[in-house]
Amino acid sequence: MEIVPKQPSTKGPxxxxTGDVWFDVVARGERPSLVRVNTVRFAPGARTAWHSHAVGQTLHVTDGIGLIQARDGDVAMVRPGDTVHTPPGEWHWHGAAPGHFMIHTAIWEAAGDDTPETTWGDHVTDDEYRAAWR
Known part of the structure; x- marks a missing residue:
């Protein structure tokens, strides 16, 4: 058994x-488990860039109101208790709704080879984000 002391929160790069995002690493599994778990806190209007995960991702919203969108899909509003799964390779973004904070638990796995866990793309523009909230 190992107790890992809480580490300082990390500011999202x-x-x-876009905006103020902070995360805390909950689990960064080592072989044989390659599961990753972060608690992520988004300030109002903050969001990820477009990205995809090699093995998919599950988000569980714990506080606030958020927005999530898959490439070429509709924007969905998420609230505490909602769980969203994005399949492997699906491009998407997620973040806090305007005027609301949002906190979620992000769960994903590494592929176990040299494949990047997450592939990052372009930022969601302010115009795209504003259109998502309408």
Whole structure:
């Protein structure tokens, strides 16, 4: 058994996020488990860039109101208790709704080879984000 002391929160890098986003690593599995778990806190209007996960991702919203969209899909509003699964390779973004904070638990796995866990794309523009909220 190992007890891992709480580490300081990490600010989401500007290359991957718009606005203020902070995350705490809950689990970064080592072989044989390659599961990753983060608690992610989004300030109002903050969001990820477009991205995909090699083995998919599950998000469980714990507080606030958020938005999520798959490429070429409709924007969905998510609230506490909602769980969203994005399949492997699906391009998507997620973040807080305007005027609302949003916290979720993000769960994903590494592929176990040299495949990147997450592939990052372009930022969601302010115009795209505003259109999502209408």
């Amino acid at each position: 500007a290359e991957q996020f």
